[in-house]
Amino acid sequence: MRRAAESVATSERPELDSTPASTAGAERPSRRSFFFFGALAAASIMPRRARAQARAQARTARRKPRPDDAGAPAGASVPRGENVAPFAEWDQASANRLVRRVTMGITRSETTRAAQLGWQGYLTYQLNHTRINDDAAEAFVATKWPLMSQTSDVLFSADSGQVRSQLQESSIYRSAYSQRQLYQRMVEFWSDHFNQDIDKVGYLLVADQRDVIRAHALGKFPDLLKASAHSASMMAYLDQNTSRNKAPNQNYAREIMELHTLGVDGGYTQDDVAELSRVLTGWTITGRGQFTFNPAIHDTGTKTVLGVTIQGITGPDGIKEGEQVLDMLVKHPSTARFIATKMLRWLLDPNPSETQIATVASAYKATGGDIKAMIRVILNDSWLPAAPMKFKRPYHFVVSSLRSTNPATVAALSGMNSQLAVLGHQNFTWDTPDGFPDKIEYWSGNIVPRWNFGNVMAAQNSATSLVVDTTPYRAGSTAAAIDLIDQSFFGGEMPAVTRTSLVAYAGTATLTDAKARELLALAMSANAFQWY
Amino acid sequence: MDYDHDADCGCQEYNELSRRQFLGTAAGLSAAAFFPDWLPKIVLAKNFASNRDIIVSVFMRGGADGLSLVAPFADANYYASRSTIAIPRPDSTSANKGINLDDFFMFPQAMAGLVPAYQATDLLVVHASGQLNVSRSHFDAQRYMEVGKPVDPSLVSGWLGRHLASIPPLKPSAPIRALGVANGLQKTLVPPTITTDLYDTKTLPIPNPASYSIGGAASSQAARMNFLKTDYATADEPVRSAALDATNTVDLLKAVNFTGYAPANNAAYPTSSFGRALRSVAVLIKADVGIEAAQVDIGGWDTHSAQDPLGGSMFRTMQDFSTALGAFYADVIAMGYNVTVVAFSEFGRNVRENGSAGTDHGRASALFAMGKGIAGGRVLTKNWPGLARENLEAGQDLKVTVDYRDVLSEIVQNRLGNPNLAFVFPTWTPTMLGVTR
Numbered sequence: 026m027r028r029a030a031e032s033v034a035t036s037e038r039p040e041l042d043s044t045p046a047s048t049a050g051a052e053r054p055s056r057r058s059f060f061f062f063g064a065l066a067a068a069s070i071m072p073r074r075a076r077a078q079a080r081a082q083a084r085t086a087r088r089k090p091r092p093d094d095a096g097a098p099a100g101a102s103v104p105r106g107e108n109v110a111p112f113a114e115w116d117q118a119s120a121n122r123l124v125r126r127v128t129m130g131i132t133r134s135e136t137t138r139a140a141q142l143g144w145q146g147y148l149t150y151q152l153n154h155t156r157i158n159d160d161a162a163e164a165f166v167a168t169k170w171p172l173m174s175q176t177s178d179v180l181f182s183a184d185s186g187q188v189r190s191q192l193q194e195s196s197i198y199r200s201a202y203s204q205r206q207l208y209q210r211m212v213e214f215w216s217d218h219f220n221q222d223i224d225k226v227g228y229l230l231v232a233d234q235r236d237v238i239r240a241h242a243l244g245k246f247p248d249l250l251k252a253s254a255h256s257a258s259m260m261a262y263l264d265q266n267t268s269r270n271k272a273p274n275q276n277y278a279r280e281i282m283e284l285h286t287l288g289v290d291g292g293y294t295q296d297d298v299a300e301l302s303r304v305l306t307g308w309t310i311t312g313r314g315q316f317t318f319n320p321a322i323h324d325t326g327t328k329t330v331l332g333v334t335i336q337g338i339t340g341p342d343g344i345k346e347g348e349q350v351l352d353m354l355v356k357h358p359s360t361a362r363f364i365a366t367k368m369l370r371w372l373l374d375p376n377p378s379e380t381q382i383a384t385v386a387s388a389y390k391a392t393g394g395d396i397k398a399m400i401r402v403i404l405n406d407s408w409l410p411a412a413p414m415k416f417k418r419p420y421h422f423v424v425s426s427l428r429s430t431n432p433a434t435v436a437a438l439s440g441m442n443s444q445l446a447v448l449g450h451q452n453f454t455w456d457t458p459d460g461f462p463d464k465i466e467y468w469s470g471n472i473v474p475r476w477n478f479g480n481v482m483a484a485q486n487s488a489t490s491l492v493v494d495t496t497p498y499r500a501g502s503t504a505a506a507i508d509l510i511d512q513s514f515f516g517g518e519m520p521a522v523t524r525t526s527l528v529a530y531a532g533t534a535t536l537t538d539a540k541a542r543e544l545l546a547l548a549m550s551a552n553a554f555q556w557y
Numbered sequence: 558m559d560y561d562h563d564a565d566c567g568c569q570e571y572n573e574l575s576r577r578q579f580l581g582t583a584a585g586l587s588a589a590a591f592f593p594d595w596l597p598k599i600v601l602a603k604n605f606a607s608n609r610d611i612i613v614s615v616f617m618r619g620g621a622d623g624l625s626l627v628a629p630f631a632d633a634n635y636y637a638s639r640s641t642i643a644i645p646r647p648d649s650t651s652a653n654k655g656i657n658l659d660d661f662f663m664f665p666q667a668m669a670g671l672v673p674a675y676q677a678t679d680l681l682v683v684h685a686s687g688q689l690n691v692s693r694s695h696f697d698a699q700r701y702m703e704v705g706k707p708v709d710p711s712l713v714s715g716w717l718g719r720h721l722a723s724i725p726p727l728k729p730s731a732p733i734r735a736l737g738v739a740n741g742l743q744k745t746l747v748p749p750t751i752t753t754d755l756y757d758t759k760t761l762p763i764p765n766p767a768s769y770s771i772g773g774a775a776s777s778q779a780a781r782m783n784f785l786k787t788d789y790a791t792a793d794e795p796v797r798s799a800a801l802d803a804t805n806t807v808d809l810l811k812a813v814n815f816t817g818y819a820p821a822n823n824a825a826y827p828t829s830s831f832g833r834a835l836r837s838v839a840v841l842i843k844a845d846v847g848i849e850a851a852q853v854d855i856g857g858w859d860t861h862s863a864q865d866p867l868g869g870s871m872f873r874t875m876q877d878f879s880t881a882l883g884a885f886y887a888d889v890i891a892m893g894y895n896v897t898v899v900a901f902s903e904f905g906r907n908v909r910e911n912g913s914a915g916t917d918h919g920r921a922s923a924l925f926a927m928g929k930g931i932a933g934g935r936v937l938t939k940n941w942p943g944l945a946r947e948n949l950e951a952g953q954d955l956k957v958t959v960d961y962r963d964v965l966s967e968i969v970q971n972r973l974g975n976p977n978l979a980f981v982f983p984t985w986t987p988t989m990l991g992v993t994r
Contacts, residue, residue, distance in 0.1 A: 104713045105750065109793040264861040264913060272912025276861045279693070279918070289694050295951065298693070416796070419740075449740020449764060456856055457619070459696050466713070467741035470762040470799045473769060473807060476785060480773035522791050526784050543777055547784050552792040552800075 106465035107375040108413045112553060114518045117410040120147050121516040125557040126372060126409060127151050128206035129213075130425025131516045135206070144406045151207035152397050154243055162202045170195040173231060177257065177314030180228035188228045193452045194438040196234070197445075200420075201427040202435075211242040211396065213420070214371050216452070217460025219253050219285065221262040223453040229258035229314045230453060246364055246394030247355035250285060254351055257314045263458065266309045268302060270324035278302035280458050282354065288366075291359030293331060300328040304335055304346045318344035331357070361389035365399065371463065372403050374412045381408065414556040416465040419450035421557070422475060426482045426549045429514040434492035441491075444481060448474050479549035483542040495541035503531045506541065514548045523551045609727065609974040610897040610930060611842055613835075613851045613885070614717055614745060616703070617878070619859035620695060621902035623922030624944075624955065625866040626668060626875060627682050627936060631661040634944035638909040642864050642916070653867040658682075662936045665866050667875035670883030674927055678934030679890060681992055683924040685938055686959040687904055691950075693918040695859070698903035702961065703744035705982045715745040716962075716981050717850055720969055721758040722749050723977040731847025732805030735760040738834035743852045759802050760850075766837040767815035771807055813844045824888035825880075831855040832881040839889050842896060855881075858902060862913035882927065890928055897928035897972045901961055907953050908944050920954035924961055930972045932994050939990065963987050 111117060120139035121131075127148070128135055139147040150157070166173060170191040172183055180188055200209045215238045223230050233256045241249035253259050260266045260277070268274035278301040282293045307323030310316060318341065325337035328346070331353060335346050354360055365385035369377035377385075385402050392398040417425065423445055445451040449471065455461045462468070485491035498506040507527055511519040519527075531544055548554060628644045629635050636643050644665045645651035655663030656672060662684065664672065674680035690707035692698040701707040705716030714722075717735070726734050737743045739762050748758040763769055771778055782804060789800035818840045826832040826839075831853065838851045857874040864871045882898065889896055905922030927933065942948045942956040950956045966987035969975050978987060 104747075105795045106793060264915070267862040267913035267915075269912045272910075274861055274911050274913050274915070275917045276859075283694050283696075289697050295693055457695060457859070462741065466744075466747050466795065469796050470737075470742045470760070470803075471740055471764070472796070472799050473771065473803050474764075477772040484773075523788055526787050530780065530784050539774070543773075543781065546773065547781060547788075550781075550785060551788050552796060555796065 103376050104464070104466050106416060106469060109556075111414045112518070112520045112556075114520050116518065118406070120144055121518060122409055123147055123404065124516065126404065127210060128428075129200045129209055129421060130428040130557075131514060132428050132431065133512050136512075136516045148401065148404055151205070152243070152400060154205040154208040157204045159204050162199060162204065165202070166195045166198060169198070173235070175231070177229060177232050178312070180231055181313040183228065185227055188231060189223055189453075190439060190442065192223070192231055192234065193442050193445075196452050197424065197427075197438050197441055198435075200424045207400070208243050210372075211400075212238055214368070215242050215249065217455075217463075218367065219249075219259065220455055220458050220460035221258055221453065222456040224456065226258045226261045229256075229261055232256070232314065233258035241396075243396050243400075245392075246360075246389070246396060247352075249396075250281075250355055251348075251351055253285065254281065254308070254347070255316045257310045257316045260308060260310050260316060265305060268306050268309075269322035270303075270306045273299075273302035273306050273324065275299060275302040277308075278305055284458055286354040286363065287357055287359040288363035291357070291363060297330055300330045300335075301350060303328050304330060304350055307343055308347055355394060358386075358390070361386040361394075364394070365389055368396075368399055369403055372400065373408060375415065375464070416469060417555055417557055418461065418463060418468055419448035419471075419475070420445060420452065420461075422555065423448065423450075423478065423482075425554070425557075426478070429549070429554075430482060430485075430493050430545060431513070432485060432491045433494040434488055436488065437490040439490070440481075440485075444478055448478065475555065476550040479546040482549060483546035493542070493545065495536075495538050495545075498541045498544070499536045499538070503528075503533065503536060506536055506544065507531060510544060510548050514554055520553045523548075523553050527551075608895070609849075610895045610928060610972040611727075611849050611851075612717070612720075612968070612973055613838055613853065613896060613898045615882075615898065615900035615925075616699070616743065616745065616852070616854045617858050617900060617902035618695075618699065618854055618856045619902070620698075620904045620906055620918055621858035621922055622860060622864065622866070622871065622916055622919075623684065623902075623905040624908065625665060625864070625871055627658070627662050627684055627923040628655060628665065629661060629684075629941075629944065630655060630663050632944045634908070634946070638944060640910070641914050642866060642910050644866060659936055664879075665872070665875060667866065667872045668879040670876070670879030670881075671886075671925075673883065674886040674890070675934060677891070679886065679927055679929060679931060681926045681931050681933035682936040683926065683938075683959055683964055683990070683992065684936050685921040685941060685955055685957065686901070686924045686961055686964065687921045687957040688962075689957055689960045691920070693904065693920075695903060695918075700744060702901070702903055705962065705965075706984060709983075712983065713744075713747060714749040715743070715747045716965065717745045717852060718748040718758055718760065719981045720973060720975055720977075721746075721760065721850060722751060722755040723980050724973070724975045725756055726759070726847065727849045728847030731759065732809050733759050733761055733802055734847060735850035735852070736766070736838075736841075736848065737762040737852040738764065738766070738837065739852070739854060740764045743854065745852050746850070757798070759798075761799065761802050761806060763806070765833070766810060766813075766841060769807060769810045809846055813840060813846065815840050820884065820888040821892045822887040824884040824886075826884045826888075827877055827880050829877045829881065831877055832884070835881045835885045839885060842889060842894055860906065860915045861911070861917060862915040864910070864915045882925075886927060893929065895929070897926065897930060897968055899927075899965065899968065900925040905955060908949055908955060909953065920950050921957040922955075924959075924964055926964060926968065926992055928972065930994050931968075932991055937990065937992065959990065960985075963990055964992050967992050 120143060121136055123144055124131060124135050124139045142150055172180060172188055172191045173195050203209050221230055221233065237252040237256050241252055263277035263280055264274045265277040275298050279298045283289045287293055303324040307319045309319050320340050320343050323343040325339045325343060327337050328335045330350050333353060335349060338346055362382060366377060366382050369381055369385055385399050388399045388402045423441060442451065450461060483493060485493045498509055511517055527544060527547060530547060624635065625644065630646045644663065645654045647655045647657035647663050653666060655665055656669060657663050671680055688702055688707060690701060692701065703715045704712050706712050721735055735746055735758060737746050742762040746760050748760060751757055771782060773781060786804055789797055792800060815837065826836040834853045841848045855878055860871050863869055866872055866875065901924040902922050904918060904920055906916035906919040910916050939958045942958060946952060962982045962985045966978050966982055967989050969981055970978055971993040
């Protein structure tokens with residue numbers, strides 16, 4: 026619990042970000058990370074092949090034991106693909122492992138930065154996201170997708186197709202080009218946690234993404250939940266805006282407990298759903314998309330939620346009944362456990378151990394739901410090196426392709442947005458409130474569209490959309506081109522099976538532009554590029 | 558698992574092929590299947606004599622209101638509970654009046670597309686059905702139904718996945734046995750861990766079978782495919798099998814003419830995603846490529862507000878549902894193909910409408926089964942509990958009187974020829990209701 030205790034101390038400050046700039050990313054290395062530096066230095070003088078062999082020998086089985094199997098729930102079976110040991114070529118202890126988990130995809134600059142900072146330094150760098158200068162990405166978004174900074178009053182009159190495409194495309198751009206990569210990963214996570222379908226809520230989602238998800242993605246969970254509960258978009262999505270005292274609508278009351286806080290087994294009953302729906306009557310929308318509380322449709326009777334009596338309040342203070350329940354929900358032990366489990370699944374392992382869940386839930390309780398403090402506990406340098414690989418969802422796959430190919434020109438992302446629709450993972454189009462699944466069983470069968478996307482991405486060569494420039498790959502020998510692909514797409518850890526095939530495919534003749542593009546397409550289509 | 562594949566299943570077509578012979582064939586196939594020289598001859602099947610049906614399973618996601626789909630107009634409490642969203646009686650003068658089914662239940666006009674199948678006694682409605690386990694969570698209720706066993710976190714495979722794993726392929730050479738018409742594999746189709754006792758389920762999610770192909774320059778296509786086959790040969794499951802099945806299926810579907818397909822009986826599929834999905838399934842069935850199961854989803858049933866089954870949101874969803882299934886009936890089932898369709902939802906909705914002219918999550922709904930082997934033309938109920946308040950579950954919902962696994966068990970056994978019910982629906986002892994002929 027030493028880490029959690031550290032996090033408590035840190036989080037007593039208003040923000041982790043208030044750490045003086047001079048120390049950000051330059052913490053005194055711990056004994057463990059110092060050891061890693063030594064190991065890295067030693068490894069760097071070994072030939073690549075020898076290193077891969079050494080790691081392959083160290084890896085005894087594809088399905089390896091967990092750090093604390095004893096804590097796993099008895100009888101729970103792990104679905105296929107959810108306990109796959111990383112490739113032999115991956116150095117588990119290297120910062121590359123962390124880069125794969127906290128970014129939307131490997132880039133040469135990011136692996137270089139992580140190697141310089143070391144595990145703790147790089148994690149701290151990514152966690153202190155507001156200290157990372159992101160002006161370039163934000164300036165591009167502001168120019169290219171101006172509707173994103175508008176209020177709902179303005180967006181009400183905007184073309185709905187424009188609003189939709191600007192929201193989707195700017196999200197892709199930020200995921201790929203923001204320097205705040207861990208923050209972007211958490212924006213994606215919370216967007217699914219508080220999922221809304223743009224076909225139902227329309228322009229209202231712009232403010233939800235900006236003022237709820239992006240404002241609190243690395244903040245405190247209670248603030249995030251409360252912001253969501255005061256979001257016009259969420260009110261519209263879960264029909265809260267149609268609920269009234271005479272006949273309350275249970276949709277939001279149910280999902281805020283089932284999906285947002287307690288979890289389905291979190292200890293609430295159907296009676297609690299019905300009673301909370303009464304508490305929340307009056308939480309609705311006014312004007313062109315402002316949240317409001319309307320006392321005229323609020324049920325002022327006495328209610329009982331989760332065993333607590335909620336006294337009815339008349340007039341504008343009736344909203345305090347709901348605020349009281351929100352406070353109960355964020356402080357509930359089931360919420361700590363539910364959020365801890367879900368964050369562990371996202372960042373570490375689809376089947377976290379009981380010990381891991383309990384440890385992260387403790388961090389939630391100790392820090393009042395500080396998301397950064399929980400991430401610090403989750404991404405420690407003993408859990409992650411022992412964790413299985415995860416299978417990229419299509420969005421992650423597309424964005425990581427964009428990052429690794431690093432197009433020389435980015436003028437439009439409408440093509441990428443269409444490709445995401447083909448892959449079944451276009452942002453904000455999952456219609457039910459559980460969000461896009463993060464299950465390999467769900468996504469792994471739809472592999473042909475991924476291969477086709479590799480072709481589409483590698484072929485980009487239009488100044489009005491994307492230009493993938495093959496010149497760097499054709500500047501030297503074919504071997505140099507393969508090495509550059511390895512560095513750009515695989516962090517220098519391309520599996521031998523892929524390298525051998527790629528070398529054979531490349532042949533010995535000087536690479537043409539077309540052949541270079543084929544190599545890039547195959548790199549993106551390769552099995553190793555589907556995992557992180 | 559305590560079941561026996563070698564037990565006599567009573568099915569002629571694969572009694573001829575002993576278990577040992579089958580394994581020999583399959584082992585030989587999988588070694589060769591990496592670069593298959595097998596290419597199907599696409600012939601429209603005219604042989605309707607097989608006694609084992611193909612199954613098309615439809616999940617109506619969102620909690621479909623069974624009391625609008627098949628409304629009990631003769632139950633006075635129906636009208637008392639639904640002041641704005643009730644379907645007018647068939648004997649009324651309303652332009653929106655229902656279609657009488659059996660003097661107690663009616664279809665709304667949005668369901669007219671299914672009247673021919675009902676009249677031909679090939680469509681069965683099982684009302685006040687659902688799952689006995691109480692869950693009003695969409696996601697839990699869907700999961701339990703798809704898995705086929707409630708509240709068991711250790712079971713991750715789906716009932717249809719286990720069916721396929723416990724019966725030899727209809728066509729041993731088929732590269733794909735089942736598809737989910739979706740971007741991701743539905744839980745219904747997730748296979749169990751395949752041991753030597755089980756059969757490979759060869760199941761893929763294919764959102765649009767008509768465009769399932771490898772892009773890029775034609776000149777490099779073969780070389781790129783070879784790269785992928787080698788690269789994915791060492792991948793971990795389930796990715797390795799998915800890639801293998803996908804490459805073989807790409808080859809297979811190249812030979813199937815989707816765009817030029819002319820449905821029989823002038824059947825007109827709607828252009829909705831549900832209509833297109835059923836059309837693609839019909840093409841695959843007629844192409845006789847060895848597909849034996851398809852999972853198709855239709856959403857839009859979560860009618861918390863402005864439900865409007867007479868002209869609004871639920872009207873459109875029901876119309877899409879009934880028109881597409883009606884077209885499939887005319888195109889495939891009426892033509893004599895051995896196909897059984899089932900369609901059901903995770904739960905129904907409250908008997909009383911809410912303040913938003915919608916309905917919240919309830920319990921029982923209506924289940925549909927369609928096929929020449931289904932004893933249809935009727936609304937099957939088992940002690941119809943009625944809508945009187947004292948008879949409602951928790952004072953608000955139509956009680957579940959038939960567990961959906963009773964209906965599916967009978968279909969799995971009698972129409973799909975699979976005797977392994979204890980494997981398909983673990984711990985469930987079915988009561989046969991006579992849903993099959």
